[in-house]
Amino acid sequence: MVNRYERALKPVYDDLLNLVEGKDYFVLTTNVDHQFQLAGFDKKRLFYTQGDYGLWQCSEPCHQRTYDNETTVCQMFTEQRDMRVPSELVPPCPVCGRPMAMNLRTDNTFVQDEGWYTAANRYSDFLYQHDGIGLV
Numbered sequence: 001m002v003n004r005y006e007r008a009l010k011p012v013y014d015d016l017l018n019l020v021e022g023k024d025y026f027v028l029t030t031n032v033d034h035q036f037q038l039a040g041f042d043k044k045r046l047f048y049t050q051g052d053y054g055l056w057q058c059s060e061p062c063h064q065r066t067y068d069n070e071t072t073v074c075q076m077f078t079e080q081r082d083m084r085v086p087s088e089l090v091p092p093c094p095v096c097g098r099p100m101a102m103n104l105r106t107d108n109t110f111v112q113d114e115g116w117y118t119a120a121n122r123y124s125d126f127l128y129q130h131d132g133i134g135l136v
């Protein structure tokens, strides 16, 4: 989880960025670790279709919103023992009190929040401008 906040060791993403720099590009990715963003890719040209390690959502989910988790994840990383995290560090949902979960598309509880739809629309616009094809 904490790799969401650390740069990848290999310069793969830097090389990719050099390739597209100054060009009209869009990255559609199933990666959830934000390496594109950490390498300096324009946030408005990225669409993380499968979620984001950097966000919490309600595990139910009782509402369609996500929350930044950097502080908690860093604390979990510090306090983990044998790859286990103290369960009291998992925050409760602010609406229903159930445990929060990572915003990852593992099943049909995945939350597609406002940011997800914004990125989906940007991707759709990009396709429309270049091919005349939008998302269906």
Ligand SMILES: [Zn+2]
Residues within 6 Å of the ligand: 058, 059, 060, 061, 062, 063, 093, 094, 095, 096, 097, 098
């Ligand atoms: Zn909830």
